[in-house]
Amino acid sequence: MGKKLKKSQKPYVVSSKQPFNPLKMHKQVKLPRRNDPRFDPLCGKLNEDLFNKSYGFIDELKKKELDYPVSKGDEDNNWLPPSVPISHLY
Numbered sequence: 001m002g003k004k005l006k007k008s009q010k011p012y013v014v015s016s017k018q019p020f021n022p023l024k025m026h027k028q029v030k031l032p033r034r035n036d037p038r039f040d041p042l043c044g045k046l047n048e049d050l051f052n053k054s055y056g057f058i059d060e061l062k063k064k065e066l067d068y069p070v071s072k073g074d075e076d077n078n079w080l081p082p083s084v085p086i087s088h089l090y
Helices: 048-067
Strands: none
16 A cells, blocks of 8 residues: 655645624624815815815815716717827727
C-alpha cells in the first residue's frame, strides 16, 4: 500500500450542520449611528460664503441646461448641452 498520511496532512473536517440556539434568533444587530451634517453640532457651523464658492458652478450648469432648447425631432441627437465637448465622452 501507499504511504500513510501524517495527522497534520489530513484535511480539516467541518460539519455543515450548525447547532440551533433560540436565544440568538432574536438578537438584533446594532447599526452604526448615522448623522446628518446639517444638524450635527460636531460638524461645525455652515460657512455660506465658502459653500457658495465651492458649489456655485452647479447653479450655472442648471441655468445652461434650462436655456438649451431641445426640439422634438432631434431629441436623440441633442442629448448634451453645448457646454460639454464631445471629446470628453470618449
